[in-house]
Amino acid sequence: MSKPASDPGTGGADRELTMSRAMVDAVAAEMRASDDVFYMGEDVQDYGGIFDSTEGLLEEFGRDRIMDVPISETAYVGAAVGAAQAGMRPIAEIMFADFVGVCLDQVYNQMAKNTYMSGGAVNVPMVLTTAVGGTYNDAAQHSQTLYGLFAHLPGMKVVVPSTAYDAKGLMHAAIRDDDPVVYMFHKRLMGIGWMPAPEGPKTPVPEEDYTIPLGEADMKREGSDVTVVTLGLHVHRALEAAEELAGDVDVEVIDLRTLVPFDTETVVDSVEKTGRLVVVDEDYQSFGVTGEVTARVAERALGSLEAVERVALPDVPVPYSRPLENEVNPGADDIVAAIESIK
Amino acid sequence: MSKPASDPGTGGADRELTMSRAMVDAVAAEMRASDDVFYMGEDVQDYGGIFDSTEGLLEEFGRDRIMDVPISETAYVGAAVGAAQAGMRPIAEIMFADFVGVCLDQVYNQMAKNTYMSGGAVNVPMVLTTAVGGTYNDAAQHSQTLYGLFAHLPGMKVVVPSTAYDAKGLMHAAIRDDDPVVYMFHKRLMGIGWMPAPEGPKTPVPEEDYTIPLGEADMKREGSDVTVVTLGLHVHRALEAAEELAGDVDVEVIDLRTLVPFDTETVVDSVEKTGRLVVVDEDYQSFGVTGEVTARVAERALGSLEAVERVALPDVPVPYSRPLENEVNPGADDIVAAIESIK
Amino acid sequence: MVGANTIQSMYEDMVTARYYEERLQEVYLEGKQPAFDISAGTIPGELHLAAGHEAAAAGVCAHLRDEDTVTAPHRPHHVAIAKGVDLPRMTAEILGRETGLCKGKGGHMHLFDPDVNFACSGIIAQGCPPAVGAAMAAQKRNEDSVAVAYLGEGAVDQGAFLESLNLAALHDLPVVFVVEDNDWAISMPVERVTDVENTAERADGFDMPGVRVDHDDAVAVYEAARDAVGRARDGNGPTLLDVQVHRRMGHFMGDAEGYRPDEDQERAQRLDAIERLADDLREHGVDDAELNEIRETAEERVEDAIEWARDQPEPAPEDAYENVFVDGTAAASGGED
């Protein structure tokens, strides 16, 4: 089911969708298919989700299944855990991933652990959706991705789509999954009217249902000189960097798509081919995604690894002012520089 | 001030202390020196801290300075943030690091970020103490170290002592530090009556004050064949493994002691000497300490790095039953095996 | 009025729970003497026993069916027994055995029995939101099952509880919150952590009825719970019950209670809900021989459970990698995959 961005969808006949429409498309289809699926979040009814994550769903499904909830993330995320254990398939939205600090216990000590702690006697088939990322000067408490935080804590799968095609397939897979899945969508990719997306995320999307298996990275661009491993918004920045270097350096771009489970093989195979690794991440650099990717390659393909660079948020909270945020959030130029430094 | 465990303290005349006594010693000295220092936590008054972290302090300092608090971690950790910004030097204890999920927002969005978000206009000179670790079958919600989680989030320093000598010096440094410091003490090292400690953590400890600068790793054992980088309880397991292999493999053991700031130099220098790296951690393996250490070495000393192994909790919640916990929590035997696999 | 059969059934639960805790205490100390080592012996780790809390379990659970959900906190055994959790498998779990409720992965603070919809969590008050969620599921499915969340009086200052009150009241969810007030949160007496004398007062501010049961009288609890569970089942929304109980043992095994005044400990021993209920039964014409028989039957059940559990094998070390995900996704996203 995995398709490169260069030829997404099932054919020319497919409509193009923004990432948010593709995500909503999958939610709607799953809600039609089963009464057990419902959506809880702040401003998901009349507002349709601050980042369009539920746009249009209220009309079709009504207020019992598209539920506005009090600003009580612990209570409603925990309620999703309880409803999931009772056999439903709730989707709970944390408006910004930055807010997980007010409800992390329900996320990592309950949602993610109940299956294991019960020896598999219970399971928690829920999806936790949340918006991530910066680039629009929303400062330190509204710009984080926190990919590494979620992925570090065992028991939840973690999904980060970068295109409309992937967003739909991953959402279908997430809702049908019998385990808890954290679905992290980047605000800048959603195609929201007031936050223009780059070119890449809007893709052809088939009308029919399809799933993208969790745990499969996607080669978004083939190349032979350097492997860039990344996710989310930075897939598009990496592709931009690759285009810029085309002719000079032949860059392979791997979109992780899911962090848990992690597709080590695709990454390692690529580095065995190119010998050079650049890991790009919008999350804080240390103790996060870039370290993990580097370590997996070092463990398995140290002999092939000629050079490695990490390009990530340099362990500072996200600053507000434009020149400051631009400095710390890796741009295509930073990726180009990293590639050139080891090519 | 940094001293190897083989010769801790200032001389033979020093009394030997357990790690908990050494930690309390420093807290008491700082409380005597300044009325701004006070301690908040659950069961820190009459109980003296479930893990002896405040044993004896109530008698000397009374209930206004050693404060039992409601089971409201968000409220009292946040109160520490406010008191610190008002110029005091509070110490707030989260009884088990596992509970940080109920108050993470105060920890990472307020305590750790206020300095940066204010452009340095305010600072938050507080210490967050917390007990970490397994080995006594307390299961998934009471056995985590979460080192990687804390270290990943910028704006807080993170300290993990492994001996009484280090515990005292790091606690003095932490309280005097003008930034927030998370002080993570391993239950198994404290020397609590009902949880026997291994040999190593009880060391001679000088009567007088001394600080161990944050950000300095400590070579706990010199060796030339393999570098083992670790922290906390696993320093002692690594030393045990090193002894076991002595004569066959000459193992260097580096105790990180602080995760933030991170002493890259000591680690890299060692690997440049030995060429072989084993990273050992009691936290979950992926997206954590072992990945970060490996990546730092790979970035800076790829040419010297001949082999790397990670030994950590294999991304499962901590299981209860004895054979299961023993399986996942790295033992000296696992460290021996890892060293032998790459020697 | 509460009939003799009901009282007798509660009495059975309560003597079972009491004897269970007394025997677990003994089993727990096996291998931990003379020097107490928490990680040694037949049962390692923390163990929180509920002797003195039985009335709160029996009085509420008497109104529950298997479909009803109960979430319990770190001190769960008495509630589990009253809810009908499989006693041998629960005991095997506490002993860390392969055939335990959770295959030895959960231990005594994390008991899950989906057959009777029982679960627990060792994090203070964090069982409340999932109970609210179970009630939400029932409401959405038009089922008349209810959910009960147990918590200690020390947990009522935790956001998870307070937020849950609001969410439950807002949607008129079929939830009953049961606060077991044993006067202590480990070493902290209730006056040290809140100015509010009884938690029922808090319910008001969330537009929810709050009822205080001042003595751990199982019959009084039963009556208060009848209204509360009935309200929930009838679709009339949640209730907060605040039940006075007594902690007869330390907070956890090994707690010498140095902080606790002798009179307080003595009072807990004196005010015994089980004896009170025996008197009630006597008033209903049950004689001492019958009471003895009930107790003996309960004791036998407990002994059988413990004996069975002791005979069970420990899990194999490699089982540690199973059950992170139900679909068989490799345990280790990082380990040897």
Place this chain on the structure above:
Amino acid sequence: MVGANTIQSMYEDMVTARYYEERLQEVYLEGKQPAFDISAGTIPGELHLAAGHEAAAAGVCAHLRDEDTVTAPHRPHHVAIAKGVDLPRMTAEILGRETGLCKGKGGHMHLFDPDVNFACSGIIAQGCPPAVGAAMAAQKRNEDSVAVAYLGEGAVDQGAFLESLNLAALHDLPVVFVVEDNDWAISMPVERVTDVENTAERADGFDMPGVRVDHDDAVAVYEAARDAVGRARDGNGPTLLDVQVHRRMGHFMGDAEGYRPDEDQERAQRLDAIERLADDLREHGVDDAELNEIRETAEERVEDAIEWARDQPEPAPEDAYENVFVDGTAAASGGED
């Protein structure tokens, strides 16, 4: 009785705040038309303006001194102005300039002015615990300063607020919690998120006085706050004030308020606390010329602040690495160290 000087001073704060928000709205939209792009223009990112909330700020802050601490939420400007935060530097911060209060690192949701002990946080209700902590510091140091935590009515279902009530009451801390009830939490009307009509009712269950001020009448707020701040300053503990205000603009700039009934928006425009206060001043004999003068002075102050801010330089990119730690520890524990 509230004297003319006091009313006039509140009026000054309020017209300053109102004009400030109106002007910021204009500045914010610079560079964002015709197509609204949140990251474009003079002020990027979210912007939450407080037109219609002014009475809650002026009425409470009138009782405060520089030493008193105030924490504000995501909608902070009116409170900052009433507390005496440096207006030009605040504006420079909102414009992301180097000489802003926070060197351009904080932005409009994270304004810190230690000179007047003002701080904010963009996470709902998370300003409450630090306010409790500031009060705790005052109590420990035997100082008579107080702390005020502002929050919206949408924040009262968040654990951080509820836990803070208990901790403040328990230690009789000098804190005043001020709920600004503007009927909306973004698009969620208050009835959708709680059954409780006014938050003051919640105070009871935490053993704290709760006072509802039903209209955004600055004088009524002033009087309620006099008692509340006075109680705190005298060592008699915390109070919860619940003040009705009105949201005259969208939740944030760019919010078209499609969810909001026209009548509700019209009502917010009609019920204007500033006009009401102008009437009060007239009753005190202040004539329209004087009122005009006050307004003009306020407008000039605002214009000066904006003009100054516009002239300020942006921070240099490399400044991003500073201020993670005050002691100069390298910004990046991982970056190019």
